[in-house]
Amino acid sequence: MNAALVIIGLATLGALALGLAAHRGVRMTLEQWTVAGRGFGGLLVFLLTAGEIYTTFTFLGGSGWAYGRGAPTFYILAYGSLAYFMSYWLLPPIWRYAKRERLLSQPHFFSHKYDSPWLGVLVAAVGVVALVPYLVLQFQGLGIIVSIASYGSISPTLAIWIGAATVTIYVMISGMHGVAWNAAVKDALILVVVVFLGIYLPVHYYGGIGAMFRAIDAAKPGFLVFKPSGQSILWFQSTVILTALGFFMWPHAFSAILTSKREQTFRRNAALLPLYQLILLFAFFCGFAAIMQVPGLTGTKADEALLRLSIQSFDPWFVGVIGAAGVMTALVPGSIILISAATLLANDVLRPLRPGLSDSAIGVTARALVPLIALLAVYFTLNNPPTLVALLLMGYAFVTQLFPALVCSLLPRNPITKYGAAAGIVVGVVVVAFVTETKIGFADMLPFLPARVGDVNVGFAALILNLVAALLVSWATRPAPIAAASSSS
Amino acid sequence: MRLARWLVALPFLGILIGTAFVNQVEPLVFGMPFVLAWIVGWVVVGAAAMAIVYALDPLNAVSEGEADGERQ
Numbered sequence: 114m115n116a117a118l119v120i121i122g123l124a125t126l127g128a129l130a131l132g133l134a135a136h137r138g139v140r141m142t143l144e145q146w147t148v149a150g151r152g153f154g155g156l157l158v159f160l161l162t163a164g165e166i167y168t169t170f171t172f173l174g175g176s177g178w179a180y181g182r183g184a185p186t187f188y189i190l191a192y193g194s195l196a197y198f199m200s201y202w203l204l205p206p207i208w209r210y211a212k213r214e215r216l217l218s219q220p221h222f223f224s225h226k227y228d229s230p231w232l233g234v235l236v237a238a239v240g241v242v243a244l245v246p247y248l249v250l251q252f253q254g255l256g257i258i259v260s261i262a263s264y265g266s267i268s269p270t271l272a273i274w275i276g277a278a279t280v281t282i283y284v285m286i287s288g289m290h291g292v293a294w295n296a297a298v299k300d301a302l303i304l305v306v307v308v309f310l311g312i313y314l315p316v317h318y319y320g321g322i323g324a325m326f327r328a329i330d331a332a333k334p335g336f337l338v339f340k341p342s343g344q345s346i347l348w349f350q351s352t353v354i355l356t357a358l359g360f361f362m363w364p365h366a367f368s369a370i371l372t373s374k375r376e377q378t379f380r381r382n383a384a385l386l387p388l389y390q391l392i393l394l395f396a397f398f399c400g401f402a403a404i405m406q407v408p409g410l411t412g413t414k415a416d417e418a419l420l421r422l423s424i425q426s427f428d429p430w431f432v433g434v435i436g437a438a439g440v441m442t443a444l445v446p447g448s449i450i451l452i453s454a455a456t457l458l459a460n461d462v463l464r465p466l467r468p469g470l471s472d473s474a475i476g477v478t479a480r481a482l483v484p485l486i487a488l489l490a491v492y493f494t495l496n497n498p499p500t501l502v503a504l505l506l507m508g509y510a511f512v513t514q515l516f517p518a519l520v521c522s523l524l525p526r527n528p529i530t531k532y533g534a535a536a537g538i539v540v541g542v543v544v545v546a547f548v549t550e551t552k553i554g555f556a557d558m559l560p561f562l563p564a565r566v567g568d569v570n571v572g573f574a575a576l577i578l579n580l581v582a583a584l585l586v587s588w589a590t591r592p593a594p595i596a597a598a599s600s601s602s
Numbered sequence: 603m604r605l606a607r608w609l610v611a612l613p614f615l616g617i618l619i620g621t622a623f624v625n626q627v628e629p630l631v632f633g634m635p636f637v638l639a640w641i642v643g644w645v646v647v648g649a650a651a652m653a654i655v656y657a658l659d660p661l662n663a664v665s666e667g668e669a670d671g672e673r674q
Contacts, residue, residue: 185637191617194645198652242610322633330627336623337635344624353618380662384652387645394634394642583617 117262121440125279128295128444132283132318168446169254171396172303172439174501175415179400181415181500183336185344186397189502192353194387196360201383203361205376212371215435219367219515220461226522227531230465235535237461237513239542240364243511244454245362248490250504251447252277254416255440256494261420261435264429273494276440280447281487284455292448293372299441304392306438311395314402314422322398328406342400342568352506352572358576359513365446365453416501455482474591507549510572517580529583532590537583544575606655613648617641 171189178186207222214225219240224233255276260269267275283290312322319325330337330533338344362368373379374375397418403410403418407425410418459479462468469477499507518534521527548571623630631639656662 141658184635185636187641190638190645191621194648195614195617198648199607199612201652244645274631323630324633326627326630326633337627338637339621342624346625349621350618376664380659382654384649384656387649387652390641391645399640 115264115266116429117260117264117433117436118267118356120430121262121436122257123442124455125440127167128298128441129279129283129286130189131294131298132292133286134294139415150365150577168259169439169443170446170501170505171249171393172442173254173257173419174250174306175393175396176400176403176419176507177416177500178502179397180418182344182401183333184339185293185349186502188352190393190397191349192356193265193390193393194358196384197383197390199357200386201380203520203523204370204379207361207367207519208370208379210372210406217371218456218461219362219364220457222367222517223515223522223534224461224465226527227518227534229531229535232531232535234462235538237364237457239511239515240457241454241462242542243363243508244450244457245486245493246504246508247488248447248454248486249493250305250448250501250508251280251443251450252494254501255280255443255447256371258415258420258436258439259419260445261424262432264424270495273491276443277446277487277491277494280444280451281484283444284300284451284483285450285573292445292452295441295443295448298446299438302438305391306435307395310419310423310435315398315425318402325398325402326364328404329401332405345568347568348479348570349558351570354511355513355570355573356506358516359509359572362512362515362519363453363508364457364512365449368449368453368456376468379476383452387389413500434468439582451486453484455479458482458486458514459574467490506572507571510545510549510570511542513576514538514545514579516576517583521583528587530587531585533585533587536586537579539577539580542574545572548575606658609651609667610648613653615642616647620644627671661674 166297175186175189178189210216210224210226212223216222216225218235218237220233223236224230256269256273259272259275260267263272315322315325319328326337339349361370370379399419399422400492403422407418407421410421420432420435420439427435444569456479459475459482463478464475515538518529521529521534605665619639621640625637627635627637629636634642
């Protein structure tokens with residue numbers, strides 16, 4: 114037991130206590146557990162919708178990709194901003210409709226809009242499939258933090274088990290209320306830690322940020338720009354479009370939208386959140402600083418870059434503070450993802466299948482599912498997953514397939530029928546799963562296209578096929594002129 | 603207002619298309635490789651554009667209670 118682990122342990126206990134305190138006096142109905150009774154004001158909604166910015170994904174994954182890949186990591190800065198710009202027009206109509214119909218979740222939204230419970234079940238299934246890699250990402254991050262901060266005395270496997278158990282207990286006790294308050298603590302802590310590290314490390318080791326980039330450019334020419342092939346400009350463009358469109362398609366992002374008291378909050382946040390996002394730069398700087406100082410971390414080891422460099426640079430107690438910030442960035446989003454996945458399965462898959470169940474039975478089921486989903490994620494985490502960023506991109510490729518059907522449902526006259534929506538989603542998801550599983554690139558499937566097409570993000574290509582399928586099937590299934598069934602926004 | 607909305611198209615064009623033409627390290631801007639600084643620049647410009655849109659949008663001018671539209 115060293116000073117670093119003691120501090121990390123205390124921070125975790127503090128988060129549990131805060132989670133308990135936050136829901137005192139609140140009766141935990143399902144609506145309270147998942148969307149906190151729709152009663153959150155501007156600051157908390159800001160923090161929850163900003164949740165994705167400061168997860169382990171950015172803290173370790175963003176710096177890890179800067180370390181291992183270089184320029185491609187810049188996409189992380191671009192997509193969130195573009196998503197927030199779009200949110201000004203995208204989120205208020207979603208929120209209004211959800212509030213009017215008293216909806217609790219994203220599948221709910223689809224099944225109401227398209228008047229099809231089965232579409233809701235499909236959307237819930239896609240959501241759970243996309244959430245699993247995202248949860249694996251958080252557990253993997255927790256494992257890295259705890260095992261490195263223990264200076265090797267806790268094995269990564271044990272660390273993952275500890276992390277998963279903590280998240281599970283925390284979620285079962287506190288629900289969304291506790292998460293929101295911890296989100297505030299987490300953002301404050303990570304802000305201070307990342308900005309400090311992002312400035313201190315380049316200055317300490319290289320004499321400045323500019324000097325650091327010059328040194329990297331001299332040692333690894335071409336590392337700081339997009340490559341001519343592979344992760345090229347075309348990859349950047351298609352990935353940014355895919356992830357920007359998918360940003361608010363995550364089931365938990367959807368829940369975060371529903372926690373708001375007012376729709377104005379979203380419009381104001383659309384200007385503020387992109388700036389908040391710039392803090393990411395400092396995480397990149399940490400990863401770049403590690404390149405010449407802790408060389409030789411390859412593959413998934415690149416995700417350890419920030420922490421390895423921290424250990425080399427600071428006393429154990431400060432490594433503990435960094436580790437505590439890291440644990441919070443995994444604990445809070447991990448909890449949100451777990452709540453989301455459990456609610457999806459109980460409320461949006463089980464309820465339509467067994468309509469007789471009472472609200473309280475659904476609520477109990479949702480909470481009972483939490484440890485099962487956590488176990489599943491632990492299983493995948495222990496079975497050689499890819500890097501943190503690759504995990505998130507996989508989730509995005511799945512979840513963005515919901516975008517065409519969602520946006521079309523917001524139009525005054527929806528061009529897509531429920532069959533079209535389902536067909537599009539199925540085609541998109543199957544293409545992504547097929548390509549991910551077989552690792553066949555588009556260049557192999559379509560050899561007559563120019564080689565550069567192979568750089569296009571898989572999820573983006575699937576999105577195009579998705580849209581084509583949706584429009585074709587809608588055209589074939591559209592009933593005679595009175596087809597205004599779902600345009601009631 | 604209508605004009606202001608078009609401002610928001612700028613960061614999309616700048617990031618999605620413009621980046622292809624500035625894929626270079628030099629000159630460093632605030633110490634950052636040029637292509638990174640380019641993306642950062644458009645994020646800042648975009649945020650400013652959103653602030654202008656927010657200020658001009660009549661939806662945000664009404665008092666908070668009314669803006670909810672459907673409050674019971």
